Amino acid sequence: MLYLGVNRRFPQLSHHNFVFSENSPEEFHAVYDQHRLAPDPTCYVCAPARTEAAVAPPGREALYILVHTPYLRPEHDWKKMFPEYRRVILEKLARTAGLEDLEPAIEVERHLTPEDIGARYAVWNGAIYGIASHGRLQGGFKPANHEPKLKGFYLAGGAAHPGPGMPMVLMSGWIAADRLDRDQIVPKTQGAVG
Ligand SMILES: Cc1cc2nc3c(=O)[nH]c(=O)nc-3n(C[C@H](O)[C@H](O)[C@H](O)COP(=O)(O)OP(=O)(O)OC[C@H]3O[C@@H](n4cnc5c(N)ncnc54)[C@H](O)[C@@H]3O)c2cc1C
Numbered sequence: 001m002l003y004l005g006v007n008r009r010f011p012q013l014s015h016h017n018f019v020f021s022e023n024s025p026e027e028f029h030a031v032y033d034q035h036r037l038a039p040d041p042t043c044y045v046c047a048p049a050r051t052e053a054a055v056a057p058p059g060r061e062a063l064y065i066l067v068h069t070p071y072l073r074p075e076h077d078w079k080k081m082f083p084e085y086r087r088v089i090l091e092k093l094a095r096t097a098g099l100e101d102l103e104p105a106i107e108v109e110r111h112l113t114p115e116d117i118g119a120r121y122a123v124w125n126g127a128i129y130g131i132a133s134h135g136r137l138q139g140g141f142k143p144a145n146h147e148p149k150l151k152g153f154y155l156a157g158g159a160a161h162p163g164p165g166m167p168m169v170l171m172s173g174w175i176a177a178d179r180l181d182r183d184q185i186v187p188k189t190q191g192a193v194g
Pocket of ligand 1: 001025117120121125128156158159163164165166169
């Protein structure tokens with residue numbers, strides 16, 4: 001993730017913007033199979049001031065730029081990888097999104113790599129969505145919210161059923177709490193409804 005505060009507007013941007021890789025199978029082969037950064041990344045660029053002007057000072061822009069990366073592997077050193085990949089991303093945006101003048105316009109800059117995400121949120125290997133839910137064995141499912149063999153063990157959050165993202169995470173907490181309630185292993189608090 002790159003978070004950029006820039007000193008001008010880029011009128012060609014909408015609130016949500018994507019620039020895609022030329023060859024998405026190649027991009028995903030690099031990320032998922034080779035565990036390396038794709039040389040030609042798909043980039044999501046969010047320019048929220050387009051919808052809500054107050055998120056940036058007048059005439060300026062607060063940009064959020066997201067690319068796919070592999071989760072942390074032992075051979076990854078983001079201290080070295082980040083500056084190189086930042087350059088790849090800025091060049092891609094200059095080439096494909098008409099953002100040639102982006103870099104000189106940057107006034108404030110923050111970033112978040114898988115290493116940062118792992119360290120800051122204690123997320124396993126910086127993988128924000130937990131274990132993969134694709135493939136033959138997972139069949140599209142995350143781990144269940146309750147494991148009947150382990151009494152009193154419940155899972156809620158983006159790495160559990162039904163999955164990541166705020167709406168799903170709220171549902172996950174709801175399902176886990178509902179299951180806990182049905183299992184009746186915790187006495188109801190006074191005034192509880194249902
Ligand atoms: C950059 C980024 C952009 C995203 N954009 C979107 C979006 O636009 N829309 C959307 O719906 N979702 C988005 N998501 C996904 C969404 O943020 C996650 O799916 C969601 O936050 C997961 O919720 P959670 O409660 O499982 O985990 P978290 O939100 O990670 O919360 C877990 C908390 O537990 C704390 N913690 C961890 N270990 C311990 C411990 N041992 N002791 C005490 N505390 C601990 C962590 O510090 C953290 O505060 C985004 C995620 C990222 C990283």
